[in-house]
């Protein structure tokens with residue numbers, strides 16, 4: 137039991153490799169010797185390790201202050217009770233956005249300038265994302281907020297750092313301006329009919345893999361608060377991305393549930409009627425209106441169960457791509473959700489060669505009825521639904537798949553609905569070509585499904601012919617395939 141738990145833990149992604157703290161986590165002992173103000177908060181556990189009391193607001197604030205100073209050269213402070221960010225995990229989100237921007241899936245548009253321009257929704261008193269993004273990567277930011285305290289302290293934190301202050305604008309959102317519902321959205325998101333927005337819609341994209349959102353949940357979760365993007369972003373403004381750590385909770389009681397940490401947080405920071413589902417749904421609706429004004433829209437999501445609804449909504453409003461990631465913070469997880477309305481990049485098949493011949497991922501927390509054989513069948517039906525030739529071998533738990541360039545494109549452009557939602561698995565479509573006919577201009581993969589422990593499967597993909605001109609598409613295709621399998625098998629898992 138112990139070893140299983142340990143194994144699971146080791147497999148979870150923890151910290152982004154580019155994160156300053158990935159190799160060298162903060163050394164409390166060293167920091168205490170360098171910063172006497174931090175000393176009183178450090179104690180030594182029986183194993184001799186230096187620790188701090190994470191439930192002590194003053195300790196966590198002092199740690200954040202000295203990490204920002206020591207590692208980033210930033211002067212920083214927040215008043216008592218405001219949400220105190222932890223530097224390593226906020227840096228993870230910044231580096232994930234950095235990855236999105238540097239990947240070519242959604243090409244950079246000419247409308248944004250040379251410098252990366254981001255929009256931090258709800259920057260807080262800490263102004264943590266703009267400070268990190270500007271100091272680590274030279275990004276420019278608009279940071280928005282609604283409360284006087286947040287705006288006052290965010291501005292103080294910017295002006296205390298003249299080396300980057302030019303890069304950050306703090307923008308007030310008028311809290312007395314209720315957005316109510318965006319015209320046309322009420323029907324589309326909650327009533328199922330087609331959306332009409334003033335945005336420039338890209339109708340080429342078909343909806344993705346997930347089922348219709350859970351209407352019963354959503355009806356109670358309509359956002360009625362101040363504007364978030366529409367009404368805050370100015371006409372003709374363009375951004376490379378937006379990011380948001382939303383108010384996660386529906387009520388103060390819910391916000392006070394975790395006694396293990398005390399990062400503070402006022403009701404205005406932590407609570408929003410309808411919780412994060414309502415808040416992020418509004419960001420999605422706003423994004424459909426603002427459309428190409430942002431290259432990537434992103435948000436943090438606190439509950440995995442909300443991710444399912446949000447991803448469904450995204451496909452409904454016609455995004456071209458959805459990406460998710462998991463941020464592990466000690467014992468809790470958060471998820472990153474990213475989407476775009478811009479056309480996806482064409483594959484540069486002839487020039488790119490794959491970095492790896494093998495890629496894999498874990499499917500964890502599978503329900504009992506979803507064994508390796510079901511996943512294997514789902515693999516087959518996924519590739520077949522995109523017209524790929526498939527050969528399933530139940531004794532070796534492999535599916536060999538072969539595709540032409542058009543069939544690769546079908547996956548990369550989400551041209552067909554991905555895996556069906558139904559609990560059972562659809563039969564392999566009749567259009568599926570079962571004959572495998574590899575040739576030099578085809579992409580050939582072997583997918584292996586392997587049970588690690590009950591409820592956890594390893595899915596591995598191997599490129600069969602590295603010299604094929606299509607081999608450069610392997611990692612992108614495998615990524616899409618992973619998203620589809622995860623959407624089908626993993627997202628139902630409830631997590632607090």
Ligand SMILES: C[S@@+](CC[C@H](N)C(=O)[O-])C[C@H]1O[C@@H](n2cnc3c(N)ncnc32)[C@H](O)[C@@H]1O
Nearest residue numbers: 221258259260281282309362363381382383405
């Ligand atoms: C969870 S806090 C995040 C603070 C900071 N970004 C962080 O990560 O520590 C959410 C922030 O969103 C702000 N907020 C709530 N509604 C907003 C809105 N409509 N527009 C902008 N900010 C909003 C709150 O005042 C609060 O500062």
